[in-house]
Amino acid sequence: MSEYILEMRNISKSFAGVQALKEVSIRCKPGLVYGLVGENGAGKSTLMKILAGAYRADAGEIVYKGAIRDQASTAEIIDSGISIIYQELALVRQMSVAENIFLGREPRNRLGILNLGELYDRAGELLKRLGIRLNLRLPVSELTIAQQQLVEIAKALSQNADLIVMDEPSAILAGSELDQLFRIIESLKLQGVTVIYISHRLEEVFRIADEVTILKDGELVATRPIGELDRATLVEFMVGRPLDEVFPQTEHEQGELVLVAEDVSTDTILAGVSLELYAGEILGIAGMVGSGRTELARALFGADPLTGGSIKLAGGGEARWGSPAQAINAGLALVPEDRKTHGLFTALSVRINVTIPILSSLTRLGVLKRAAEEAVVRGAQERLSIVMSSSDQETQFLSGGNQQKVVLAKWLSTDPAVIILDEPTRGVDVGAKFEIYKLMRQLNDRGIAIVMISSELPEIIGMSDRILVMNDGRIAGELAREEAGEARIIELATMGGSEAALT
Amino acid sequence: MSLAKTYEAPIADKRWKTRKFVADYGVYIALLILLLVGAVLTPKLYSVDTIAVVMRQASQLGIVAIGQTLVLLVAGLDLSVGGIFIMTSVVVAEVGNGRNEMVIPAIATAMALGALVGLGNGLLVTKRRVPPFVATLGMLVLVKGATQAYTRGVPGGFVPDVLGIVNQSWSFLSIPLILWLGLNAIFIFVLRGTSYGRKVYAVGSNIEAARLSGLPVDAIRISVYILGSLFAVASGVVLTGYVLYVDRFIGSGLDLDSIAAAVVGGTAFVGGRGGLLGTIAGVLIIQILSTMVVLLGLDVEVQFIIKGLVILGAVTLYSVANVES
Structure with missing residues (x-):
């Protein structure tokens, strides 16, 4: 038997002609x-989904525990000792911690009846082994996200996993929770378990990993022991260019006030958020997932009703809007976080996607003016260099970057004064990312104000003129770029509620 | 070795293109094959008389199927059309009551009531968020019940003779056929060439994105349900004119057939995908199959079996073809 527990050799995979992985080996x-x-x-997630059996590789082979693995079902793969913990946790919310850990494999007595005593004993042992303190009888819905993730890890271990994949676990964890996760990973190591840790946060990788594999645009860039890497090299491997070239800068004076939000509250999570937005600036909004960033974007855009406070345009006096339609008329645009569910009509053509908010200006008596419409689409294609076979192409067949450009094109067609970008570069390849940054600066130069929400701190720091940090539905602090x-x-994003209120 | 790898991507691409082709053109190819099979098995299918019958029946189904397609495009479903046929028949007979000059007011009354049913469907689905299946099923029972309560089970009145005009025909061309083709022409244009059509597709394709794009999504969905009911009234009028008496079971089966025709024609249950050309082909496939069963001298039950198989086959094919890329 070889010294490797897992070898993935020359794995390739493409979707609808788009190469997601090209001969990647780990x-x-x-x-x-x-x-x-x-x-x-x-291609990180694609690679792991192939390992999990959720996708089938077009080419390449997987050698696991010394044998070539054929296509297998998810259950067979779990039995073989591979566990994957996805970002979207797969727990049954109504069931208790212990029941979730042994879901489908509950200890039974000879009559096939559930042996609850043994269930709780074994769950308790497991958590002890992991050094986790949790009430076993609590329904999972009562736990924090971080605690839920611990339950997933316990579940993986209960399946006698030899290999655990963690897909961006830190995306939903804050400081001390992350420390706990790292302690658990250390103890897993000691027990001989292999961990594949997916992340794009470099500090974590340096802290926990023994060896790092870097993927870029579906190809393997490098695999190095952590000792041979420093931060700068790793970034350059990841983005393909030195860090200071990634974020385009322009010097500009702060423009006029365009929008003021005062004490905005909603049913969702927002509790008294105030902000000012100036022409030609990028206002970055940082904060953990669930801190109210997306809810703020939706409130500003009229997508969620306000329960308190006001939003005004500086020029137009009182302009409180109750619907996206009114917000659009007032000159706002929202590029939503979840492109596929909120931004794009995936089954429809690029043309329909781009012109949908401005149909009234492209029709006479309700009849579409084809030439005018085609001109809008062609203009957008040139301006944003959208790669598409024709304006009739369905947007589901575009790459993530081009899909995002289509959503941007749609909103630029409305000629907005304020653009809210919620995670503008999520799921976008590096090249398109850079183009989107450049575009944001061009829009700034034309006086358009941008609100940019992002989970990626380098992006927030690299692009924003000012940064608001959100925490628990409030603004925890404002930082100048410097x-x-x-x-x-x-620090601001993870402070406890009372501390946040003091700032 | 390396050669084999280089060709991986194009193969995946080709598979996807085949799927797309099946999804886009499968129904027309199926219709063509059916016509060829018909030429061999039942040459009688190509007589002027048979064509006329097929076209008349296709028109009766086809008109209501236009409305059903529109409703499916906004990710809805309309089961209430069956009730509307019966209501239309009763209203035309009661209001018209054998007087030819009353035929226009009678049809207008049926349309007004039909629009109300559609409005009810639309309000339930949008404002109360009732799933379309349940909302329109409830409306079906309500409309049938109300019609029966009104007639006390014994429909009165007489259908004005002038409505028999729908039986006018020239060779295989008939008034219902002209109506069906005309309405299709209008609504194919509406769907493709007007902003209303765009909005219908957008709402069906992704309602949240449509709302965030500033579209009045509720108004659009309500209007589509009203249109769906009006097409059902139109089918009901044609059916009533065809039999010229009040029939408590008029149009039975056409309600579900209208859904089948649209689905066989490639309009997706999830909304935003499909269109009227496909539905025309779906209507013709269903109607030709039924006719072939009769021409072959098989039992009527066989019709249902074959119809069922065709629907299941089409749905299976589309689901394979539309596997998310």
């Missing part, structure tokens, strides 16, 4: 932690 030894890093869309560092932002 190998893992038992008892080590492997960092798998790369930008969004680099004073913003990752540590300071994380």
Whole structure:
């Protein structure tokens, strides 16, 4: 038997003609932690889904525990000792912690009746082994996201996993929770478990990984022991260019006030958010997932009703809007976080997607003016260099970057004064990412104000003129570009509620 | 070795293109094959008389199927059309009551009531968020019940003779056929060439994105349900004119057939995908199959079996073809 528990050799995979992975190989030894890093869309998740049996590779082979693995069902793969913990946790919310851990494999007595005593004993042992303190009888719905993730890890271990894949676990964890996760990973290592840790946060990789594999645009860039890497090299591997070239800068004066939000509250999570937005600036909004960033975007855009406070355009006096339609008329645009469910009509053509908010200006008596419409689409295609076979192409067949450009084109067609970008580069390849940054600066130069929400701190710090950090539905602090560092932002984003209120 | 790898991507691409082709053109190819099979098995299918019958029946189904397609395009479903046929028949007979000059007011009354049913469907689906299946099923029972309560089970009145005009025909061309083709022409244009059509597809394709794009999504969906009911009234009028008496079971089966025709024609249950050309082909496939069963001298039950198989086959094919890329 070889010294590797897992070898994935020359794995290739394409979707509808788009190459997601090209001859990627990784190998893992038992008892080590492997960092798998790369930008969004680099192919990390695709590779892991192939390992999990959710996708079938077009080419290449998987050697696991010394034998070539054929296509297998998810259940067979779990039985073979591979567990994958996805970002979207797969727990049954109404069931207790212990029941979730042994879901489908509950201990039974001879009559096939559930042996609850044994269930709780064994669950308790497991958590003890992991050094986790949790009430076993609590329904999962009562736990925090971080605790739920611990339940997933316990579940993986209960399946006697030899290889655990964690897909961006830190995306939903804050400081001390992350420390706990790392302690658990250390103890897993000691027990001989192999961990593949997917992340695009470099500090974590340096802290936990023994070896790092970098993917970019579906290709393997490098695999290096962590000792041979420093931060700058890793970034350059990931983005393909030195860090200071990634974020285009322009010098400009602060423009006039365009929008003021005062004490905005909603049913969702927002509790008294105030902000001012100036022409030609990028206002970055940072904060953990669930801190109210997306809810703020929706409130500004009239998508969620306000329960308190006001939003005004500086020029137009009182202009409170109750619907996206009114917000659009007032000159706002929202590029939503979840492109596929909120931004794009995936089954419809590029043309329909781009012109949908401005149909009334492209029709006479309700009849579409084809030439005018085609001109709008062609203009957008040139301006944003959208790669498409024709304006009739369905947007589901475009790459993530081009899909995002279509959504941007749609909103630029409305000629907005304020653009809210919620995670503008999520799932976008590096090249398109850079183009989107350039476009944002061009829009700034034309006086358009941009609100940019992002989970990626380098992006927030690199692009924003000012940064608001959100925490628990409030603004925890405002930072000027010069004073913003990752540590300071994380500090503001993860403070307890009472501390946040004091700032 | 390396050669084999280089060709991986194009193969995947080709598979996807085949699927797309099946999804886009499968129904027309199926219709063509059916016509060829018909030429061999039942040459009688190509007589002027048979064509006329097929076309008349296709028109009766086809008109209501236009409305059903529109409703399906906004990710809806309209089961209430069956009730509307009966209501239309009763209203035309009661209001018209054998007087030819009353035929226009009678039809207008049926349309007004039909529009109300559609409005009810639309309000339930949009404002109360009732799933379309349940909302329109409830409306079906309500409309049938109300019609029966009104007639006390014994429909009165007489259908004005002038409505028999729908039986006018020239060779295989008939008034219902002209109506069907005309309405199709209008609504194919509406769907493709007007902003209303765009909005219908957008709402069906992704309602949340449509709302965030500033579209009045509720108004659009309500209007589509009203249109769906009006097409059902139109089918009901044609059916009533065909039999010229009040029939409590008029148009039975056409309600579900209208859904089948649209689905066989490639309009997706999830909305935003499909269109009227496909539905025309779907209507013709269903009607020709039924006719072939009769021409072959098989039992009527066989019709249902074959119809069922065709629907299941079409749905299976589309679901394979539309596997998310």
